Amino acid sequence: MCGITGWVSFDRDLTREGETLEAMTRTMACRGPDAHGTWVDRHAALGHRRLAVIDLPGGAQPMSARTPNGEVSLVYSGEAYNFVELRDELTGLGERFTTSSDTEVVLRGYLRWGAALADRLNGMYAFAIWDARDRKLVMIRDRLGIKPLYYYRTPDGILFGSEPKAILANPIAERVVDTDGLRESLAFAFTPGHAIWAGMRQVEPGTVVTVDVDGVRERTYWRLETRAHEDDLETTVGRVHELLDDTVRRQLVADVPRCLLLSGGLDSSTLTALAAAHMGDERVRTFAVDFAGQAEHFTPNEFHDTADTQYVHDLANHVGSEHADLVLDPKTLADPEVRRAVLTARDVPITLGDMDLSLYLLFKEIRKRSTVALSGESADEIFGGYRHMHNPDVQKARAFPWIAFSIGPLDKDGHGLNQPLLDGLELEEFRRDQYDAAVGDVKRGDDEDDHEYRMRIMINLHLTRFLRFLLDRKDRLSMAVGLEVRVPFCDHRLVEYVYNAPWSFKHYDGREKSLLRGAVKHLLPESVAWRVKSPYPSTQDPYYVRQLQAQCKDLLSTKDHGVFELVNRKWLEDATRQDAEAVQRTTRLGMERAIDFGVWMDIHNPRLALA
Structure with missing residues (x-):
């Protein structure tokens, strides 16, 4: 895993821009702490920061190959899980390798197949290739959008990077957020290809972007497609197990310590049990997050019926994992420097509050002992795990399901923001237009009744919109x-297969995620196999709320802060005076957003160009 960046300019000599390229590359140091490298030609410059995972001494980048008609150079982030098979195939076709890295397989694969290489890859990846033979840049992103890749068009070329901060380090790129960008931050519609920074876009998942003197062209090489599902229920359950088992086996390959993120839910427990079976005599390592005093403060609510700890320990004991709980105290969780680190990482003021803070702290602790972790993202999206998917009112709503249901930390109503701002953003109309466009892309299956088609739409929206936000x-x-x-649940083979299984299969036993449970329940303790879906945990300690109020007071004391272009000062003052133990969820979300906006503006100093 790595961070990549680069600059293509057809009108200037980039060999004179080494300092700017270095500045762009430095912003990716967190993504690649092990090594860095740059490559510069007259019209193309590439930067790379490396996190060494496979072939530690041999995978240095940028990686280049000389051909009779010019040099081909690659910067690559991600993992190709089928690189061994591809290397064998390429060797049989006459390609010769000097390393054991998957990076060289991608480079040699491009030399042999061009951009059609993307159709052969199984993995998570975002990479850019400067092909001097045709004076073109080719950028490719994985099918589900696991690895990020952004670009910014310039008058004579393009800037690109794994994260917006790499692009913004180039003085050509303007730090402007306009009405469209702010709307994207607040609507939770997650428009494909959109970045909140004006002039910036994401390479869409499953897409090849080619840049040459004639401009920028896009080609989609993969999308979710509606196909007939021929297998019966028993066969489908067995096939799900086969695909998951193969995927976990592939994704355990690494030359560095590995671990599993364990919540005690069905998804992470499935991965942990499968991983334990593949690791032989080596004990699987697991990590979970918990909060000091959670047992004392926890009360069931509409999102969390049970605390995680009991189920985490049931599974860890069941598979014999080397387990560690990271217990966070509210003081650490509320530390302003932690929030600043999170907002620096994310580049946008769209956070999930304490859920992001605790996840960052969990990762920081895990990194002391492991370099690779497996996580359960997308199981709910493909198997129908969210509670709102089973709510008849949400199923019928002309709205994105997570908006119709208002999932936990997603405040759809803009609490605490200035009303004229919200009126100008017209968020409801924007969401409705985005929803209609998204539904229009979903093809109905042959012989699908209205309910089956409605549920296909539900799954599709989660996979093509909501999942991208989570990833x-x-x-x-x-x-x-x-x-x-x-x-592992984002393996495109699994996604394609389960997407086309009928909804009746996905809850054949009357429960959410029936297909997944049926495929793996024999691997799990009963308490975990039949546990009701519970989202990522959030602290319920009133100390955390009091700290939010204190930080809001600090923000209010800065009278000329630009955040009050967005945040309603009077609303925020009132929120700080409430009893912390009586603060409602929406008020807490509004305070979180106000602080986030303020810190984000301090970090990036954006120019707001609001109509």
């Missing part, structure tokens, strides 16, 4: 501390 969050917070997080 970006996981990538940024893990790579901020140099931890590579792999997500």
Whole structure:
């Protein structure tokens, strides 16, 4: 796992821009703490920061190959889990390798197949290739969007990077957030390809972007497709187990210490049990997050029926893992420097409050003992795990399901923001237009009745919109501390297969995630196999709320702070005076957002260009 960046300019000599390239590359140091490298030609410059995971001495980048018609140079972030098979195939075709790295397989694969290489890769990746033979840059992103890649068009070329901060380190890029960008920050519609910074875009998942003197072109090489599902229920359950087992086996390959993120839920427990079976005599290592005093302060609510700890320990004991709980005290969780680190990592003021803070702290602690972690993202999206997916009112709503249901930390109503700002953003109209566009892309299956089609739409929206937000969050917070997080449930073979299994299969036993449970329940203790879905935990300690109020008071004391272009000062003052133990969820979210906006503006000093 790594951080990549670069600059293509067809009108200037980039060999004179080494200092700027170094500045862009330095912003990716957290993503690649082990090594750095740059490569510069007249019209292309590439930068790389490396987190060494496979072939530690041999995978240095940028990696280049000389051809009779020009040099081909690569910067690559991610993992190709089928690189061994691809290397064998390429060797049989006459390619010769000097390293054991998957990076060289990607480079040699491009030399042999061009951009069609993307169709052959199984993994999580974002990479850019400067092909001097045709004076073009080729950028490719994995199918589900696990690894990020952004670009910014310039008058004579393009800037790109794993994160916006790499692009913004170049003085050509303007730090402007306009109305569209702010709307994207607040709407939770997650528009494909959109970045909140004006002029910046993301390479969309499953897409090849080519840049040459004629401009920028995009080609989609993968998308979710509606296909007939021929297997019966028993066969489907067996096939899900086969795919998961193969995926976990592939994603355990690394030359560095590995671990599992364990919440005690069905998803992470499945991965842990499968991993334990593949690791032989080596004990699987697991980590979980908990909060000091959680047992004392925990009360069931509409999102969390039970605390995680009991189930975490049930699974850890069941598989005999080497387990550690990271117990966070509210003082550490509320530390302003932790929030600043999170907002620096994410580049945008879209956070999940204490859930992001605790995840960052968990990753930071894990990184002391492991370099690679496996995590359960996308199981809920593909298997139908969210409670709101089973809510008839949400199923019928003309709205993104997480908006119709208002998932925990997603405040759809903009509490605490200035009303004229909210009126100008027209968030409801924007969400509705985005929803209609997203639904229009979902093809109905042959012989699907209205309910089956409705549930196909539900799954599709989660996979093409909501999951991208979660994957970006996981990538940024893990790579901020140099931890590579792999997500086996995002294997495109599994996604394609389960997406087309009928909804009746996905809850055949009357429960959420029936297909997954049926495939793995024999591997799990009963308490875990039948546990009700519980989201990532959030602290319920009133001390944390009091600290939010104190930080809001500090923000209010800075009278000329630009954050009050966005935040309603009177609302924030009132929120700081409330009894911490009586503060409602929406008020807490509004305070979190106010602080986040303030810290984000201090970090980036953006120019707000609001209509």
